[in-house]
Amino acid sequence: MNRQNETILKVDDVYLSYGHVEALKGVSLEVKRGEIVVLVGANGAGKTSIMESILGVYQSRKGTVTFKDKNVTNLSADKIVRKGIYLVPEGRGVFASMTVIDNLLLGAHHNLKNAKAKLTYVYDLFPILSERRNQIAGTLSGGERQMLAIARALMSNPEMIMVDEPSIGLAPKIVSDIFKILKELNKEGYSILLSEQNVYKALKLSHRGYVLETGKVVLTGTSEELLINPEIRKAYLGA
Amino acid sequence: MEIFIAQIINGISLGSIYVLLVTGFNLLLLVAMIIHFSFPIVVVLSMYVSWIVLGLTGNNIFLGVIAGIVSAILINIITAPMFQHIMKKRGDVDINSTMVLSMGIGMIITDFLSHSVNSGFPIAFPDNLTGRNLGAFFQIGMISISRGDMISLSMGIVFVLGLFWILYKTRAGRAFRAIAEDPAGAKLVGIPILKTGLQSYAMTGVLGGVSAVSIAILLGSASPGLGDQLGHKVLAVSIIAGLGNLKGGLIIGILLGILEALVQGYWSGTWSNSIAFVVMLLAILIKPKGIFGIKL
Structure with missing residues (x-):
């Protein structure tokens, strides 16, 4: 399980639109095995859209998704789940x-x-x-x-878990608990793609991050780099 | 008191038929996303097929029962591709369009039955199926339960229990309930929506066949208009219980059966339908979203 630095997920130039609304305009990103990667961005930047197009909930118009060196673009969600990707949806999605x-x-x-x-x-x-x-x-x-x-x-x-906005509506203490759990899971070997509004906490937890704006990746780097980036500090960390 | 007990037993056996039909209707609505209010009409068609086979085979019960069940499954398979087409394009197609399809299927069947089978006259099932000629299965004072009542009652209980066991204890049932509660969420957690929808459709085919046999035994007859009558009741029970509410449908279905049986026992059989609908009308006025709440 611990083949470090091996890319487990690769999203290449993915476009997605809901009717006339373009949600993703050529997004590329990757997750390496054993990594926690965070997606940062305002509401509507495309964080959920990326996760849902990886999961095959919506058919992307262009681009490819590769998981464990296999092309899984536009497979249906139930097939993607069998391949080893699972989504923890925004709002938990509990029945x-x-x-x-x-x-x-x-x-x-x-x-x-x-x-x-x-x-x-x-x-x-x-x-x-x-x-x-x-x-x-x-x-x-x-x-x-x-x-x-x-x-x-x-x-x-799963081998990779996508967690969409886990902290929404939770008390700070509980959020810390949840983040601790994610860290534990990551140590056990699960790769994690996380989307989070609580940028500071998320960057502290993760290895790398992508900053999204209106359906595009505008910035990427290691979490340490992003934490000290002046634009990030201004836009998301209130500094 | 004795009439009361007898009618309660009759009511439960009638009610269990409503439960089978209502649950089938709810499953189609919730899991396959088909508004199929002609489902009971399809069931009546299966009763006719069973009757025809009984006539052709010199009242061979075994073949008659098999014909009723198999025909329901066959009708189900034949009509599936039309609904499946709509199910596939669920995002783009309004599920109300399935209602038009159901209406069409219902009309064609009712028309066919009233023109082409038995010159449109009601059909009667033979005594060896219904057990009428054998008299009471048991009789205590004025309580008299016929053999047919007993069979349809046991069938009803067994199949309703079986159905709810499938819904609450099996993998498929769990997926049915997940889709019923939240189709988009079910997709996100990896449940194959189309395949599960088809499974629910297939299951209602079997349910339909069992109901057809059970109704034939209990009522002993059928007419082209029976499907419409059952269709109205099934729709009403489903809405009064709370559209899509499976447990609610179970309770209201049984209660409707008991109500009708009590009206028949104490007043007049010819009024049981009207009274049932008056009571249901009152229920819906008091609880517009259904007694147990809508689950859509």
Whole structure:
């Protein structure tokens, strides 16, 4: 698993439009194995669009997505999930009317054989989910839902997890917990593509970052570089 | 008291048929995104197929039952490509268009049944299927339950339980419920939407066949207008329970069956439909979004 510096995901010149609205105008980026890469940008910059086009939710108009040296451009989302990419959607995307365990099993929908072992693994990681396994997900707190969404991603046996705006609507303490979990997961070998409004925290956590504006990458570099970049400091860090 | 108990039992067996039909309708609506209010009409067509086969085989029950179930599955397979086309283009096509397709299928079937089968007269199922000639299955005082009632009641209970077991305990059922709650979210977590939609469509075919046999045994007859009548009730039950609410449909379906049976027992069978609709009208006036809430 630890073949460092090997590119696991490569997005090359991807264009995506919703009707007449161009959401992505030639985005290129890559994630190396074992990296946490953060996407930074205002609302509407295209962070979610990038994740959804990688996942194959929308067909991109142009460009290619390569995962583990295989062209996965415009495969359907369920096929992408089988390849080892899983999205933790913005707003968690937890199924509120279903139990915690049902939500977890949905993550393993394509691979139920190993579900038991996976359940033990995620319960170990998130004991609170084990306690609430038979509870309806709609009754969970925001932080617990985020944990459930991440745990569901782990159930799918992914190699890369995309996490879209995990901190939205959560108290600072919970956000720190979630970020700690992401760091742990990364240490275990998962590659992570993160989109985040909390730029400071995200850059502190990640290895590299891409700054997006209106569907284009305008800046990229290591997180250390980005943290001291004057434009970034002015636009996102309030300095 | 004895009439009351007898009618409750009758009501549950009638209600279980409504539950099968309503759940089929809800699954199509939620998972396959098809508004198929002619689903009960398709079921009545299967009853006719079963009747024809019974006539041709000298009332061979086994073949009659098989014909009812197989024909429902076949009709389902034949009509699937039309709906599938709409399902594929879900983003671009309004799901209301499936309603037009359903309406068309319903009209053609009803027209066909009223012109071409038995000169449009109601059909009666043979005694060896319904068990009418054998008298009561058991009788305690005034409670008399026929063999047919007993069979359709047990079929109803077994299949409703089986159906809800599939919905709540299996992989496919979990995917059905996920799509029902949030189709876009289900896609994001890697559930194959089209394939699962087709699975739900196939399952309603089997449900339809089972319902056809069960209705034939319980009512003992069918007419071209039966499908419309059932269609109206299924739509009403589904809306009163809360459109798409599976557990709500289960409860309201059973309650409607019991209500009708009580009206038949204490007042008059000919009024049971009207009274059922008056009560349902009141329910929808009091709870416009359905008693258990819409789940769309």
